Amino acid sequence: MNDKEILLVEDNPDDETLTLRAFRKNNITNRVVVTRDGDEALDYLFARGKYAGRDNSVMPQVMLLDLKLPRLGGLEVLKQIRADERTKMLPVVVLTSSDEDRDIIESYKLGANSYVRKPINFDEFLEAAQNLGLYWMLLNQPLP
Amino acid sequence: MSRQDGPGRPGTGLRDWRVEALAIFLILGAAVFTPLYLLYLTETSADLEKIKREEVNALNLSRTLIDTEIGAVVSDTRYLAGLWALRHWIGSGDRAARRALAEDYLAFTAEKPVYGQVRFLDIDGQEIVRIQRTDDSAEIVPVDRLQDKYERDYVRDIRNLDKGEVYVSRFDLNVEHGAIVQPNEPVLRFGMLVFDAANRRRGMVVVNFLGRRLFDRLRALGAGAASERPWFVNADGYWLQGPSAADEWAFLFPEHEGGSFAQTYPSVWTRLTQGTPDGQFEDEQAIWTYSQVTVAPLRDSTQAQVADPRHWYMVTKLPQDRIQARRYALGQDYLPAFSVLATIIAALSVIVARFRMQRQTARVQLQESEAHFRSLLEAAPDGVVISDREGRITQVNAATERLFGARRDDLLGISIETLLPEKVRKRHVGHRAAFYRNSQTRPMGANMSLRARRFDGTEFPVMISLSPVPDGEEMTVFSSIRDISEWQETQQTISDLNKQLASENAALTSANQELEAFSYSVSHDLRAPLRSIDGFSQALLEDYSTVLEDEGRDYLDRVRAAAQRMGKLIDDMLELSRVSRSELKVATVDLSRLAREVADALQASAADRKARIKIANDIAASGDVGLLRILLHNLIDNAWKYTNKCDVAVIEFGRRQELGETVYYVRDNGAGFDMAYADNLFRAFHRLHDDPAYAGTGIGLATAARVINKHGGRIWAEAQTDRGATFCFTLQPGNSQ
Numbered sequence: 062m063n064d065k066e067i068l069l070v071e072d073n074p075d076d077e078t079l080t081l082r083a084f085r086k087n088n089i090t091n092r093v094v095v096t097r098d099g100d101e102a103l104d105y106l107f108a109r110g111k112y113a114g115r116d117n118s119v120m121p122q123v124m125l126l127d128l129k130l131p132r133l134g135g136l137e138v139l140k141q142i143r144a145d146e147r148t149k150m151l152p153v154v155v156l157t158s159s160d161e162d163r164d165i166i167e168s169y170k171l172g173a174n175s176y177v178r179k180p181i182n183f184d185e186f187l188e189a190a191q192n193l194g195l196y197w198m199l200l201n202q203p204l205p
Numbered sequence: 206m207s208r209q210d211g212p213g214r215p216g217t218g219l220r221d222w223r224v225e226a227l228a229i230f231l232i233l234g235a236a237v238f239t240p241l242y243l244l245y246l247t248e249t250s251a252d253l254e255k256i257k258r259e260e261v262n263a264l265n266l267s268r269t270l271i272d273t274e275i276g277a278v279v280s281d282t283r284y285l286a287g288l289w290a291l292r293h294w295i296g297s298g299d300r301a302a303r304r305a306l307a308e309d310y311l312a313f314t315a316e317k318p319v320y321g322q323v324r325f326l327d328i329d330g331q332e333i334v335r336i337q338r339t340d341d342s343a344e345i346v347p348v349d350r351l352q353d354k355y356e357r358d359y360v361r362d363i364r365n366l367d368k369g370e371v372y373v374s375r376f377d378l379n380v381e382h383g384a385i386v387q388p389n390e391p392v393l394r395f396g397m398l399v400f401d402a403a404n405r406r407r408g409m410v411v412v413n414f415l416g417r418r419l420f421d422r423l424r425a426l427g428a429g430a431a432s433e434r435p436w437f438v439n440a441d442g443y444w445l446q447g448p449s450a451a452d453e454w455a456f457l458f459p460e461h462e463g464g465s466f467a468q469t470y471p472s473v474w475t476r477l478t479q480g481t482p483d484g485q486f487e488d489e490q491a492i493w494t495y496s497q498v499t500v501a502p503l504r505d506s507t508q509a510q511v512a513d514p515r516h517w518y519m520v521t522k523l524p525q526d527r528i529q530a531r532r533y534a535l536g537q538d539y540l541p542a543f544s545v546l547a548t549i550i551a552a553l554s555v556i557v558a559r560f561r562m563q564r565q566t567a568r569v570q571l572q573e574s575e576a577h578f579r580s581l582l583e584a585a586p587d588g589v590v591i592s593d594r595e596g597r598i599t600q601v602n603a604a605t606e607r608l609f610g611a612r613r614d615d616l617l618g619i620s621i622e623t624l625l626p627e628k629v630r631k632r633h634v635g636h637r638a639a640f641y642r643n644s645q646t647r648p649m650g651a652n653m654s655l656r657a658r659r660f661d662g663t664e665f666p667v668m669i670s671l672s673p674v675p676d677g678e679e680m681t682v683f684s685s686i687r688d689i690s691e692w693q694e695t696q697q698t699i700s701d702l703n704k705q706l707a708s709e710n711a712a713l714t715s716a717n718q719e720l721e722a723f724s725y726s727v728s729h730d731l732r733a734p735l736r737s738i739d740g741f742s743q744a745l746l747e748d749y750s751t752v753l754e755d756e757g758r759d760y761l762d763r764v765r766a767a768a769q770r771m772g773k774l775i776d777d778m779l780e781l782s783r784v785s786r787s788e789l790k791v792a793t794v795d796l797s798r799l800a801r802e803v804a805d806a807l808q809a810s811a812a813d814r815k816a817r818i819k820i821a822n823d824i825a826a827s828g829d830v831g832l833l834r835i836l837l838h839n840l841i842d843n844a845w846k847y848t849n850k851c852d853v854a855v856i857e858f859g860r861r862q863e864l865g866e867t868v869y870y871v872r873d874n875g876a877g878f879d880m881a882y883a884d885n886l887f888r889a890f891h892r893l894h895d896d897p898a899y900a901g902t903g904i905g906l907a908t909a910a911r912v913i914n915k916h917g918g919r920i921w922a923e924a925q926t927d928r929g930a931t932f933c934f935t936l937q938p939g940n941s942q
Contacts, residue, residue, distance in 0.1 A: 075737035082744055129729055158732045179736060 067093045068121035070102040070138065071156070072130050076179060080125075083183050094121065099133030102126070103141060106148050120151055123195055126173070127156045128164055136167055143172040152193045154186070226558030233550045241546070245539055249532045253492075256531070257485055260494035260521045264483075267423050267435055267519050268496045275500050278319070278395050278414045279371050285313065286397040286410040291325060294333075295399065295407045307334045307345045314343040321379065321392060322413035325399070328364065328406050330355035338415075363396040363409045372396040373500045373515045376416060376445050378457055385457060391416030391445065420446055423519075438518040442467025442474050445517070466520070477518055492523040588686040591674070596621045596637055599681065608688055611660040621684075626658045641680065644673035649684070657686065665690050717786060728779045732772060739768040770902070777904035780835060784911045789829045796824040796869065799834050800858045803841045814854065816845070821859035824869065826936050828916050836912040839905040840871040840932050846899055847930070848875035866935050874929040878922075886922055909934075 067089075071077045077095055084093060096102040102124075104110035108117035124142075128135035135155065142148040155168045155176040168176060175189035285291070290309040294302040306325065314323045314336040323336040323343075332351035336343050354360050363372045374394035379386040393414040401407045423446065424434055437446035443456045443465045455465055467474040473493050476486060482497035499516040582589055588605035592598050601616045609616070609624060621637075622630040636649075649655065649669040657667045665688055672683040742765045746758060753761065797820055804818040818841075826833070841856065848854030857872040876899065878886075887910035892903040909932075913920040917938040924930030 073733055073737075075740065076733070079736070079740035079744065086747070158729055158736065 065091050066119070066121040067091050068102065068105065068124040069093050069095045070099065070125065070130065070135070071095065071127045072097050073127075076127070083186075087183055087187075091122070099130045099135065099138040102138055103133075106142065106151075107145070117147070120148070123152045123154060123190070123193060125154050125156055125177075127179075128168070129158070136171055139168065139171045139173060152195065154189050154193070222558045222562040225561065226554045229557050230551055230554035233554060234547070237546055237550060238543075241539065241543065245536065249535055252531060252535060253528065256523065256528075257492060257494065260492070260523060261483075261485060261496075263426065264435060264494055264496040264519050264521060267426055268498050270422060270426065271419065271498050271519075274319070274419050275373075275393075275414075278393070278412060279373075279500070281313075281317070281320075282371055282395045282397045282410055282412050285310065285323065285325075285412065286399050291399060291410075292401075294325075295401050303334060307336070310334055310336045311343055311345050314338060319415055319418055320412055321390070321415045322411070324411045324413075325408055326354060326360065326411060327408045329353075330357065330360040333408065359394050359396060359411065360409070363398060363411070364406070366396075366398045368398065368400055368404070370397070375515060376439055376517070378454055379413075389417075389454060391420060391454075416445075433522060436466065436520045436522070438466045438477075438520055440516055440518075441465070473520075477520065489525065490522075491525055492528065493520060494523070495520045585685075588688075590616075590621065590624070590684045590686060592621045592682050592684070594641065594680060596634070605686065608665075608686060609657070609659050615660070624657050626656050626664050629656075637682075640671065640673075640682070644680065644682075646670070646672040657688075666693055668692075720782070721786060724779055724782050728775055731775050735768050735772045735775070739765050739772070742768070774902045774904070777902045777908065781904055781908045781911060784832060784835060784908055784915070787829070787832065787915075789832070789915055791827055792830060793825055794828055794830045794833050796826050796833065796837065797822050797858075799830075799837050800824075800841060803834070803838045804856070804858075807842065807845045814849065815852065816848070816854040816856065819855070819857045819859075821857075824858075824860050826867070826869070828936050832912045832915060836909050836934075837871075839909040843901075843905055843932075844871055844873035844875065844930075846875075846901065847877075847894075848873050849899075851875055866937065868933050868935055870931050870933045872929065872931040877924040877926050877928045877930045879926050880924060883922060883924075887920065 067084075069077065069080060071080065081093060081095075084091075094105060096105055101111065105112045105115065106117070106120070106124075108115040126135050126138060130138070139153060139155070142151060142153065153173050153175075155164075155173045156179050157164055157168075157176055158179045165176060174193055177185045177189050288306070288309055290302070290306040294306045296302075310323050310325070314320050318338070318341075320336075321338045323334075324332050325334040326332050331353045332346075335346040335351055337346045359372065359374050362374075366372055372395065374392075374396075377392050377394070379390035379392045393416055395412045395414060397410050398406050399408045399410060420437065423437065433448065435446070436444055436448070439445055439456075441456065443454070444452045445454065447453045447466065452464065452466075470490075472488060476484070476493075477495050477497075480486075482499075483495065485492065485494040487493070496519045497516050498519055499514045582600070582602045585602055585604055588608040589600075589602045590598055590605055591600035598616055598619055598621055601613055605611075605616060606613055622633055625633055647670070649671050655667050655669060656664045657669075658664050668687045668689045670685045672685075674681045674683045742761045745753070746761050746765075750758065800820045804820060808814070808816060808818065837858070841858065844856045845854070848856065851874060855872075855874045858870070859872075860867055860869045862868070876894065878894070887906045892901060894901075910920050913934050913936070916936045918935035920932065920934040922930055922932045
């Protein structure tokens with residue numbers, strides 16, 4: 062089991078199920094941490110609130126961030142992540158169900174590394190991961 | 206000089222000044238040339254007088270000469286008659302006495318070349334002594350050659366003389382031996398009786414005076430400057446010296462038919478003979494100057510009387526044509542001065558006439574312009590009030606009368622403050638003074654709401670603009686007054702409308718914004734469930750394919766298809782609404798590049814489809830790049846869709862010029878459509894094909910049409926069923942719109 066974590070921030074349970082299924086189907090066996098909204102995601106990253114006891118020296122390898130989140134929106138989360146030293150360099154892949162220009166532009170402006178269309182277009186995801194240099198994370202060849 | 210001639214009548218101005226110039230020329234000319242002419246006349250008449258006097262003087266001179274010469278001859282004759290030698294011979298009668306007499310006579314004659322012969326004849330006419338002059342000397346003619354001259358008439362005449370009288374013959378030509386001596390020798394004979402101591406007649410002295418020398422000297426004297434040499438006419442009217450040799454001595458040559466002066470100039474001759482001895486008169490031929498020459502005794506000698514004094518006439522003819530020629534020559538002298546003066550006067554006349562005409566034209570123009578100004582004033586829509594330094598109204602126009610409800614007479618002369626509301630009058634006086642100190646054209650009372658007061662007391666809002674008008678030394682003020690009550694109302698209405706508009710605009714903007722936010726979130730919210738439907742259906746198909754039978758799989762396929770179609774619908778509607786809402790950001794757009802991007806994406810998405818996509822290069826247009834991308838995407842995607850049954854799809858994008866507009870087109874060789882339904886093409890949701898092979902939402906063309914509309918262009922299509930379709934559009938308002 063690959064101990065590299067993937068943080069998925071997604072409020073829609075259907076989307077979550079489909080995403081996890083996509084990972085499974087494509088042999089991504091990394092541990093996927095799912096947070097349901099922006100606050101929870103930040104709590105996880107900064108090891109506070111619900112995740113207060115987490116060892117926050119271990120950061121996820123990549124964060125999949127849905128923009129449409131209740132309360133704290135995805136872009137706001139992104140902003141906060143990029144503002145903190147600990148999470149500044151965290152690779153963020155924005156999930157979007159549209160290719161509205163302004164979402165994309167805004168995301169990049171705020172420091173997103175990539176975006177992928179929902180439902181998880183797995184090819185796009187692969188490409189994004191490659192671009193982020195996370196390819197090795199996706200291998201899951203069990204040791205012979 | 207402008208083409209606009211005199212006062213309103215075309216062409217007369219021009220003619221008038223020429224006529225006037227002519228008149229001035231004539232008047233000035235008369236003034237200047239009259240004295241000149243008088244001067245000329247004076248000069249010519251003075252000249253005439255001069256030459257007439259010259260004639261007279263010349264004649265007088267000649268006559269004096271003749272008088273002198275002939276007087277000398279008379280006294281010489283007396284001398285010869287009184288010689289001692291003669292008396293001695295008379296007493297003695299001998300040869301020696303005759304010889305002595307001859308010697309005396311010779312001595313006398315030798316020194317007197319004027320005498321051709323000097324003789325003493327006895328009482329019967331027999332020559333006793335004769336001295337004959339030869340060419341340059343004299344000689345005593347020998348006795349045997351002495352002649353008897355008894356028959357000669359001069360002998361007879363002399364015999365009839367009284368004592369002391371001297372006989373003078375007529376002028377003759379010398380005759381020798383019966384023939385006239387040639388060349389002519391004019392001769393005048395003088396004679397005197399000689400008496401002895403007993404007073405008996407004993408003989409006569411005869412002297413032949415040669416006239417040639419006299420005539421030569423007369424001729425040498427010349428005539429006056431203008432006339433011919435003087436003529437010498439005898440008492441019978443015959444020329445002795447005349448115009449030509451043929452005319453002279455005509456009475457001696459009857460065969461030659463030479464005329465006589467009396468015959469040639471009878472009227473002149475009459476005057477000569479019947480008038481005064483000397484005179485000058487004029488007839489149509491010439492000016493005649495004459496002088497009667499009478500042989501008279503020398504002044505001092507009272508003893509020798511001339512019997513039957515002879516007379517002759519000296520005449521000069523001054524032909525009229527020569528007088529005219531002189532006048533003419535004199536006139537010639539005046540010519541240069543005359544020409545110069547004439548030119549100067551002509552120039553002066555023209556200048557003066559034109560100057561006068563210009564002045565008159567200017568005067569007329571001034572009157573016209575004043576009248577024009579007055580009519581402009583009257584026609585002006587605004588009230589015009591012209592006032593003087595004291596604020597008194599000097600001029601108004603009709604509009605002012607209307608504005609203030611007053612008659613012109615009531616307005617003139619009153620102070621301008623009368624037209625203002627009472628409460629501002631006092632202040633206005635001060636303003637007026639200030640204006641005069643610092644006068645520039647400006648509106649009155651900037652930023653104040655001005656009101657004026659009608660004669661009936663009502664007030665109305667006005668706009669007044671003031672102009673200082675310098676008028677010589679006085680300064681007047683030109684005020685233009687406009688009743689702005691209507692304008693104010695209009696302004697209020699406009700302001701109200703504007704406010705209304707602004708609030709409506711604000712409402713619209715906020716509505717738009719709400720719509721935008723709404724569409725955005727709606728699309729997202731609508732898509733989420735679709736994702737779930739499609740996603741889980743796919744998951745079912747993938748994970749439970751063995752459990753599902755064909756029919757189950759088919760159902761799930763349909764579920765997915767429906768979800769996807771709905772997703773497309775949502776996307777298309779979103780796009781349509783986005784297109785409608787967005788503002789045109791105009792830039793130069795490379796349509797070829799956009800089309801190629803769209804085409805490449807399509808080809809990439811279905812790599813196994815054989816398609817030839819021809820996109821013309823360098824098609825650029827002016828428009829919104831985002832909207833144009835959507836447009837091209839819709840059109841090319843359509844073409845791609847409807848050619849998917851072709852073996853090789855051919856899709857073209859290009860442009861052409863049609864009637865001065867640029868028309869772009871997307872052409873395909875696909876399914877085409879029936880032109881009968883073309884009206885519905887661009888309406889949302891209307892589809893012309895039910896064939897599931899051509900799945901579509903029916904929004905794409907409506908969206909394309911919306912983009913074109915925003916750009917102000919037109920879009921239309923031509924097609925034939927199964928023969929492909931061409932969609933054309935323009936991006937600018939065309940010529941026909």
